[in-house]
Amino acid sequence: MAYSQKVIDHYENPRNVGALDKEDLYVGTGLVGAPACGDVMKLQIKVSKEGIITDAKFKTFGCGSAIASSSLVTEWVKGKSVDEAATIKNTAIAQELSLPPVKLHCSLLAEDAIKAAIADYKNKNF
Ligand code: FES
Ligand code: FES
Secondary structure: OOOOHHHHHHHHOOOOEOOOOOOOOOEEEEEEEOOOOOOEEEEEEEEOOOOEEEEEEEEEEOOHHHHHHHHHHHHHHOOOEHHHHOOOOHHHHHHHHOOOHHHHHHHHHHHHHHHHHHHHHHHHHO
């Protein structure tokens, strides 16, 4: 199976790899796994007092598509409100990266991870 140029680009130059302080009240952490393949993704957001995502980091132990999906999502969420970020759909990620059907669950992992990060942030703050 051939990866698209965009997947290869994000895989070779992943954006926003790293971690934020989990104890920070304004940091939300999402940790999700894909039952289908055992891949794991951690995605974190830093939210301003106004509710805007100012930073995002990820660590993904998984395939190229999962790494590319999480890298892309960290780019997409920056500057968005948490409620806007919560509407990101895996289909949009898959379309942007031209993922084939067998790799759709990799983009779903990224959608689940951002939702989990937002839920964690809301648990801490509301
Ligand atoms: Fe092998 Fe995802 S199934 S890395
Ligand atoms: Fe399982 Fe990509 S996350 S193959």
